Amino acid sequence: MSRTAGSSGKKTLAAIREAGLDLIHERGFEAVSLRQLAARVSLQPGSLYNHIETKQDLLFDLIHNHMVTLLQSVDAALDGIEDPLAQLEAFIAFHLTYHIERKREVFIGSSELRSLDPKNRKKIVALRRTYEERLCDILERGAAKRLFKIDDIPVSAYAILAMLTGICTWYDAKGRIDRKTLIDIHTRLVLQGVLK
């Protein structure tokens, strides 16, 4: 027995990534073995290496992919909006929606940073910093226009991001709270905290 009928590199790699997101999200990167991952995609452990470089590479690939998508998406979501208040509202709605839809990626992207080797981590941290800058910019421009009253912009940005990102650990899309309600609650919390 060797190459399986109907096998295709693209599909297998996609399956590996998907299974990787699932497993790492559930158990953590270090706790997931390549044997478990291989079993999840019905492959022998060694065969994974037809598609990934190393285990570390897979992790970086997953996180990097997520960060790039996140940045593209936030820029798309803010595109064309000029008013800082409207921008902040759009940012909140985008951030929550994205974090609901990509719980796994977001969670891995923050909790597994330390499993990245220093070189890879550096790249991801830089991308994350860029994302944080988007919020800082909004707060800054809102403060400059005297729409917001903010004591310390970076600290406030961190606080807001932490609050919005927190939903990843508890929000259940099938639970009591629907998405719109979730966004409304958080929008109100943030805006009141920030408005003049």
Place this chain on the structure above:
Amino acid sequence: MSRTAGSSGKKTLAAIREAGLDLIHERGFEAVSLRQLAARVSLQPGSLYNHIETKQDLLFDLIHNHMVTLLQSVDAALDGIEDPLAQLEAFIAFHLTYHIERKREVFIGSSELRSLDPKNRKKIVALRRTYEERLCDILERGAAKRLFKIDDIPVSAYAILAMLTGICTWYDAKGRIDRKTLIDIHTRLVLQGVLK
């Protein structure tokens, strides 16, 4: 060679816990080996078992200890305060201070929950729930007295906790922001978000 001169069970166990907090905080529970831990306290790997039951037991011990202390401390911090607004301020100040002083424990206590086996995890989750209830109670009583206007108490409590806990990932006690400023900024953010 065998038992080392000057060795004492109490001191060794304390050193193991301390090193455990450090290592797990830095690298994550799964990534820390008992050999690394033993080396950190200048012991042979097998000797750890004079002081701990298993690796899993050590983790539970660290987290459980932290949660019990957290609960005792929050109750002490709120003791005697009646006004919900004052309670909320006290809660914020306490939570931030505690989380600054015990970054490692707090971080491990949330990020390594999944490394606990189900039985242990259940106990910790129950303790955490109790802590969350403290904040929910404050919000509830403040809302009942028409001091606060809150759309959804559990969601708001989660949001506030996430925001306050977020500092663990970035706050540096030796950095630009001193503790009082940090507390002021967060107090203002939360209160504005919650007040009527």
Place this chain on the structure above:
DNA sequence: TATAAAAACGATCATACGTTCGTATCCTGG
């Protein structure tokens, strides 16, 4: 349709892991 590349298998490598054990030495309570 011939042929190279792609993708899988199954076996295997060296290493690292958590844990146990027998033994030696030290500390402490009676």
Place this chain on the structure above:
DNA sequence: CCAGGATACGAACGTATGATCGTTTTTATA
């Protein structure tokens, strides 16, 4: 001051890990 428990060593256990290899079969290109 001595007996016995406490504490450490060092070697070892079985298992799991990430990764490599040669081989075989399928797919896709030209």
